[in-house]
Each structure stands twice: as C-alpha cells, then as structure tokens.
Amino acid sequence: MGKRIVFHIASLTGGGAERVFVLMANELAARGHDVTLFTWNAEGPNAALRSPTVHLINFGLPVRNDRYGKFATLKGIVRSARLFRRLDPDAVYCGPEFANLVMTMALLLARSRAMFFPSFHAAASLPASTRGARIATSWLSRLAAMRTTKVIAVSAGVGHDIMARGFPKSKVVVINNPLPLATTSQRHSYAWQEKLAAMGNGPVIATAGRLVPVKDHRTLLQAFAILRAKRPARLVIFGEGPLSEDLHAYAEETGVGADVLFAGYVNDPAACYAAADLFVLSSTSEGFGNVLIEAMAAGVPVVSTDAPHGPREILENGRYGTLVPVGDAAALAKAMSETLDQPISAATLKSRAADFDVKKIGDRYEALLGA
Missing domain, CATH: 3.40.50.2000 (Glycogen Phosphorylase B;)
Structure with a gap:
C-alpha cells in the first residue's frame, strides 16, 4: 500500500x-x-x-x-x-x-x-x-x-x-546520491558549443559546480595553466556563482583566459559531458560528488581532489580515477596530463556508475518506510 x-x-x-x-x-x-x-x-x-x-x-x-x-x-x-x-x-x-x-x-x-x-x-x-x-x-x-x-x-x-x-x-x-536515468542530449545548439569550437583544437577538460570557494576553481585554473604550458588543451567551466567575476580575472592573470570558457549553468548535462575528454573536480570538500558519477556514466575519464568525503568512495581509492591532494595544482596538472594520455576505458567507468542507478537508490529510500 x-x-x-x-x-x-x-x-x-x-x-x-x-x-x-x-x-x-x-x-x-x-x-x-x-x-x-x-x-x-x-x-x-x-x-x-x-x-x-x-x-x-x-x-x-x-x-x-x-x-x-x-x-x-x-x-x-x-x-x-x-x-x-x-x-x-x-x-x-x-x-x-x-x-x-x-x-x-x-x-x-x-x-x-x-x-x-x-x-x-x-x-x-x-x-x-x-x-x-x-x-x-x-x-x-x-x-x-x-x-x-x-x-x-x-x-x-x-x-x-x-x-x-x-x-x-x-x-x-x-x-549514496542517485545517478539520473540515462538521457541523450536534447540536441539543441548552444552558444557555449560554438564558443568552445572557436577556441581551436586540443582536448576539452570540463568541470561543473557552483562558482563558490569550496569548489576551488582557482586551483583548477592554476593546474590548467601548468598543463597548457606543455600541451594544447581547452577548459570549460559549467556553473554560476558569486566568484564568477574573480575567476574570469584570475584566468586572465594566469595567462589562460583565451583557453578557458565560462559556460554558465547548463540544464542539459548530456551535452556537457559529450563535449568533454576529461572531467575534473577540484573541491576542497565534497560530501558525495554527483558530477563524478554523471561523468563516468557518460564514459568520460575523471580526476578529482581527495576532498572529504565522497570522491575517494566513488572512485574506490583511485581505482576509477586519480585522486590528488586538495589545493595541489602541480599534482592536479600531472594527473590531468596522465589521464588524457592513458584514460580508463569508458566501459569500466560506466560499469562503476551503474552502482548508483536511481532505481537502486530508490530501493534504499523506499526501504526506510519500513523503519
């Protein structure tokens, strides 16, 4: 009943x-x-x-x-x-x-x-x-x-x-938090896609999250600057928040402004992951890390800071993606470069993401009703 x-x-x-x-x-x-x-x-x-x-x-x-x-x-x-x-x-x-x-x-x-x-x-x-x-x-x-x-x-x-x-x-x-039911991109054309294409060639590194201190986009921008000095690459940041203006300025200050796209909030996750060759999470604290399982479900390799607590649990101590110390731009740049060169297979990533299927998590929520 x-x-x-x-x-x-x-x-x-x-x-x-x-x-x-x-x-x-x-x-x-x-x-x-x-x-x-x-x-x-x-x-x-x-x-x-x-x-x-x-x-x-x-x-x-x-x-x-x-x-x-x-x-x-x-x-x-x-x-x-x-x-x-x-x-x-x-x-x-x-x-x-x-x-x-x-x-x-x-x-x-x-x-x-x-x-x-x-x-x-x-x-x-x-x-x-x-x-x-x-x-x-x-x-x-x-x-x-x-x-x-x-x-x-x-x-x-x-x-x-x-x-x-x-x-x-x-x-x-x-x-754990659920992975949304699998969807395909709404097949819309977005302005950010055109801007990203106009930035030239090179693998696309993506991140998604509110532009707030806990997401530590500054360390990601530092790491990207280190990476960009050695190889072509593009960085797209999905999200809005109070640090938007400061992060735009910091990207210019570090010399990578032309290779960084601030795409704003996009309510079509499939399109975001479809554009990415690598997904990076740079948070200082992360209770879970929904975006990691979403990226993995799309077959996109991931790199994350070892932020307490979710990333280590999701990635099973680094089995499904490299974990680096919080705030360490050099380590993050190294992990990004190595993952671009030797990514984990899409099939392996999708298999792990399936552990968080919305129906499996729904079973756990529904079971509480008998508590």
Whole structure:
C-alpha cells in the first residue's frame, strides 16, 4: 500500500541536493506512493525535472543569496507546521542541513507522527559565525537527533561526521546520491558549443559546480595553466556563482583566459559531458560528488581532489580515477596530463556508475518506510 510522502527542499536551484530530492520524489511516486515535493521557493532549473505524478507545494518565499532571513524563516516554519497538519504524511524526507533543522521545528509544532528522514549532503559544516548561532544550531541538532527516525548520510565519511555531532550510530544510514536515468542530449545548439569550437583544437577538460570557494576553481585554473604550458588543451567551466567575476580575472592573470570558457549553468548535462575528454573536480570538500558519477556514466575519464568525503568512495581509492591532494595544482596538472594520455576505458567507468542507478537508490529510500 502506498504511503503519503513529503520531500522537502528549501529551493529548487541548480544544486546537487536539490536534484537528488526531485529524482527521489519522482522515483517513489512511480512506485505508487502519494508524493508531494514541498519547497519554500520553487524557482530554479531543477523544477523542470519534476514528474507530473509528484504534487508541488511552493510557499514562494523570497530568497537572497541562498538565504531566507530570520523573519521569513520563522514564517516558513509556522506555515510548514500547518501544512503537515493538513497533509498528515506518513514520512518526511528533507535536506540539506538548513531544511533538516527547520523541518524538525515544523514537525514538532505540528505534533506530527510522521517518520522523519533528514539527510546530510556535505562534509562537516563550517562553525556558525556567532555564539548565539552556534548555540541555536547545537540545540536544534540535538532536537533533530531525537526526532529523527533514520538520518541519511550520502557517504560513509559524512556518516562519521554526523555521529561525531551526536546522532546515534543506530540511526545513521548511508545512502549514496542517485545517478539520473540515462538521457541523450536534447540536441539543441548552444552558444557555449560554438564558443568552445572557436577556441581551436586540443582536448576539452570540463568541470561543473557552483562558482563558490569550496569548489576551488582557482586551483583548477592554476593546474590548467601548468598543463597548457606543455600541451594544447581547452577548459570549460559549467556553473554560476558569486566568484564568477574573480575567476574570469584570475584566468586572465594566469595567462589562460583565451583557453578557458565560462559556460554558465547548463540544464542539459548530456551535452556537457559529450563535449568533454576529461572531467575534473577540484573541491576542497565534497560530501558525495554527483558530477563524478554523471561523468563516468557518460564514459568520460575523471580526476578529482581527495576532498572529504565522497570522491575517494566513488572512485574506490583511485581505482576509477586519480585522486590528488586538495589545493595541489602541480599534482592536479600531472594527473590531468596522465589521464588524457592513458584514460580508463569508458566501459569500466560506466560499469562503476551503474552502482548508483536511481532505481537502486530508490530501493534504499523506499526501504526506510519500513523503519
């Protein structure tokens, strides 16, 4: 018998956690459950991925710089509690951390008896900036640990982080993020493709992710400059974010501006991977690393920093792609060059990516309903 299930994510922007929740909502709805995707702000490219079988509830709260502000947050908690009283769900999945904390409060206010499955998608978070915020976060985390049925960690490393913060081991379950169902490129012609072709010859190195400090695009640009001094190559960076202007300037400063394309956010991953000869992840921290399995599923060789925690687990300690120290541009350049010369076979990469098939991950999410 199908369950009434709510998936909550704060917004539907272009992040990995947002994509995971839409995919899981779609998958459980396809299995006959009554699924609602509930968000405080439904704007963003991941909204287009929602299946028509998934109900959408959008509070339409204004968001600035990925934040809602204190007043809007309190308003959102109260409205969420009212929604839970009306929907009376059997289970609530939510994430990442902000959503986990506010949904804990909403469920308690609603006196809901729903099973509660908060999920954590990043390595240990940075400490809060003020003493009051640290106290509030610590208190809410303890409250969430008590209210939760099971807590989902997207990698074993994230699971260890969660337990270190007070979640009992018996409540922590590791469920990796899903690989989206295989798709082909939408066969559209994009301006970035024409720009990339106009940059000349040489293998194409790609990366994808928000232009934010944790993705450490500066080290990637340094590594590319080292590589480019020895061989022809092109670098395309997919993503948007607050560091866009600084990274454009840094590419010019390092002398590779003419060989680097900032393509912006592209909601056609198949087209992005189809253009790449090599995919590189340069993050300083990565709870999982969805883009690695997406690239591997497309048969594209990968190189990654050994960022805590996901890349090492995905690549099985370097079996499926070279791991280099975080922030080491020379090591990254060397790994990029060697992988271009001796790539792992596409068949091997695709076989590993299949371990994260959306249906396999859907089985794990659905099994929690019997917790």
